[in-house]
Amino acid sequence: MKRIQLCIYLLACTVLCGCSIFAFGGAVKQSFEDQKLVETHPQYSLDDQTVAVVITANLSVHYQHPGIANLIAEGVVARLAKASSEGTGGVQNVRILDPSLVAQWQFNTPQWSAMPTSELIETLKVDRVIYIDLHEYRLTPPGNEWLWEGLCEATIGVVEKGAYEQDGFTDVFTIAATFPRRPSVLARQEADEADIARGLLTEFMKQTAWLFYFHLEPKNPDRYRPELDT
Numbered sequence: 001m002k003r004i005q006l007c008i009y010l011l012a013c014t015v016l017c018g019c020s021i022f023a024f025g026g027a028v029k030q031s032f033e034d035q036k037l038v039e040t041h042p043q044y045s046l047d048d049q050t051v052a053v054v055i056t057a058n059l060s061v062h063y064q065h066p067g068i069a070n071l072i073a074e075g076v077v078a079r080l081a082k083a084s085s086e087g088t089g090g091v092q093n094v095r096i097l098d099p100s101l102v103a104q105w106q107f108n109t110p111q112w113s114a115m116p117t118s119e120l121i122e123t124l125k126v127d128r129v130i131y132i133d134l135h136e137y138r139l140t141p142p143g144n145e146w147l148w149e150g151l152c153e154a155t156i157g158v159v160e161k162g163a164y165e166q167d168g169f170t171d172v173f174t175i176a177a178t179f180p181r182r183p184s185v186l187a188r189q190e191a192d193e194a195d196i197a198r199g200l201l202t203e204f205m206k207q208t209a210w211l212f213y214f215h216l217e218p219k220n221p222d223r224y225r226p227e228l229d230t
Contacts, residue, residue, distance in 0.1 A: 037216040042091075044158055044171050046080070046212050049127040052097040053077050054106065054120075056113050057134035065137055072132065072152075072205060074099045079209035091213045097126060116167045117159045129159035131169070132208065139196050140188075148186040150179040150200035156208060173211055177204035 055073045062069070077099045084094040105124070106112055112120065121129050133155045141149045153176040157169035179200040180186055186196075210217065 036219040038219045040210070040215055040217050042213050043173065043211045046094045046128060047092045048094075050095045050097070050125075051080070051128045051130060052102055052124045052126045053080075053099060053130045053132065054102055054112075054124075055132040055134060057137070061134055061137050068137055068201075069134060070099070070103050072134070072201065072208075073102065075201065075205035076130070076132070076208050079205060080212060083209070083213045097124065117169070118166045121159050121161050127161045130212075131157040131159060133157070137200075139193065139200065146188050148180060148188065148191055148196045150177075150196050152177045152200050152204040154204075154208075156211060175204060175207050175211075177207050179203050 053073050053076055055069045057069045077096050080091070080094065081096050083091040084096070102124070109123075112123075115123070117129070117131075121127075134152075135155065136151055136153045139148060139150045141147055153174070156173040156175060158171045160170045163170050177200060179196060179202075180191075
């Protein structure tokens with residue numbers, strides 16, 4: 001009788017171990033898939049062009065987050081300039097107007113947003129303008145200040161000098177960056193506002209700059225864990 005019980009016990013252990021091995025193998029496979037990076041080509045090339053980045057935001061964003069527009073413009077310019085100087089991502093010979101000069105020009109020209117795009121590009125004396133229209137920037141869900149759920153959303157338009165259509169955008173893209181990554185939910189006491197803002201801005205600036213050069217990006221961004229690749 002004891003021998004029969006022992007056999008049953010050993011058989012159960014074997015089955016359980018086998019299930020554990022298969023489960024472990026499945027978890028490893030899923031983790032590998034979650035960390036996979038895919039090669040992504042630029043959606044618009046800036047090679048051999050002079051470029052200005054201008055940004056506009058609605059009044060509520062300006063009021064609630066003063067200075068956020070200039071910070072975004074500076075961050076996007078820094079990423080493009082770095083890619084160009086290092087020759088990474090296939091970016092070649094791109095000359096970018098100093099964002100502080102653009103910001104000063106915007107301040108001194110309050111009617112600039114009403115200019116036709118052809119006039120805008122001629123006034124800035126560049127070949128291309130990256131026009132960022134910031135629709136929304138928030139760190140918490142609407143009407144709920146107890147959770148962190150950052151969203152930074154904008155339309156990105158490209159203005160070309162000498163384009164067939166004299167006014168308007170040659171290409172238009174939409175960027176909607178979120179932080180923290182969904183489906184993660186953070187209660188307010190679990191993170192600092194500065195950390196959430198930093199993470200959201202970094203994600204938005206990265207996705208915007210990625211439009212213009214070759215890069216690797218997560219195949220599954222909602223499950224990707226960047227800390228595992230450091």
